[in-house]
Structures are given as C-alpha cells and as structure tokens.
Amino acid sequence: DAGVTQSPTHLIKTRGQQVTLRCSPKSGHDTVSWYQQALGQGPQFIFQYYEEEERQRGNFPDRFSGHQFPNYSSELNVNALLLGDSALYLCASSLALGGGLSGETQYFGPGTRLLVL
C-alpha cells in the first residue's frame, strides 16, 4: 500500500523564481492538504483540495496556489519566491467523510525541502 509521495525531495531556487511541488496521495484517499514547516516550528496549513477545488485556505498570500488532478494528485505552486519561503513543504492526504468533515485523519508525506537563496 503506497503511502503519500512527494517530489522533488530537495529544491534550491533564487528569489523571484517560481516553484512547483508535487504530491501523490495515499492509495484510496481523495483529499490533499499542504503545509509549510519552517525550521523549529510545527507545520502550518496552507490549503486543502477536494474534488479538484480548494476547500479551505490558511493564512498564506495568493503567491501560493494549488491544483488537484482527476487522479487526486496535487501540485503546490509558489510564485515570486522570498527568502522566507525556505521551509519543508508537507503534503497530507485523507479520505473525505460523507456529510460533515470531522473525523478525517491526515497522513503525511516525507516533504520537499525548499531553499530560497
């Protein structure tokens, strides 16, 4: 049973560039969430995708955007990179429950470590 996979594992970019990170959810999952984890901090929620639409968004600027494909995989795009965007970017997948959303458990991938110079 394949878990959550992310690519690439590491990435180095310069300020002002754009980056795309990719995520494949755990088999059977249909929902993907993205988090940013700065050094020494807990993960911070960026947004979540379900049925190819952004379902909820955290406190991140519009430079952060995403996409979900029909096969449930997802991309995170960051434009106009800043030094402060250097972090570990985590993807988490879950299975949406019927009706209310409570009770979903999110499973995390290994992350993509982004360094902005």
Place this chain on the structure above:
Amino acid sequence: AQSVSQHNHHVILSEAASLELGCNYSYGGTVNLFWYVQYPGQHLQLLLKYFSGDPLVKGIKGFEAEFIKSKFSFNLRKPSVQWSDTAEYFCAVNSDSSASKIIFGSGTRLSIRP
C-alpha cells in the same frame, strides 16, 4: 482563532523514565485532537487521535493521551520511554467547523539518554 500550545520545547529523559508532554488548545467548540511524531529523518506519523467517546486514548508504541475538556488539554503519556522514542512530538487540533485545517503546536523535542 484556534491555537495549540506545547509548553515543553525540549525534554531530556533517561531510558525507563515516565513521560508526560503537555498540550493545551484554545477553541470553544467541538474539537478533534491528534499527536503526531517525527522521528529523525522520517516523516510525520500519527501516534494517536481523539474524535469522541472515551477521553483516554491509546495509540501506537505504548503511548496514550487524555482529553480533559475542562482544562482544554490533551497531554501525551508513556509509562516507560525507550531510546527509540527520541523524536519531535507535535500536538494538533481541528474542529468540526474547520475540519480541513489542522492546527499544530510548535513541537516538543524528546531526547532519551541510553
């Protein structure tokens, strides 16, 4: 706004010692609570979760946590730690009104002396 506080940033214990890591959250409604662990070089893994029912939750590797609603707490415990428990531990919460979004604490680094 929801928030999670983990007051212990770094805990150092000897093997076989008992462990309790504190976690407090701020949110007045119905919450779901989680503890995740990140072993060195590995990805975040779910240790245990509380959604409803018995407030004493048992997880993997001998860990347990108790949800005390009146104290807004969800402390993690283990009666006897092992060297292999060395890791970063994160408490997290989401709510029924915002279930997509999990709020994490800043983490507690646990170091076990062999």
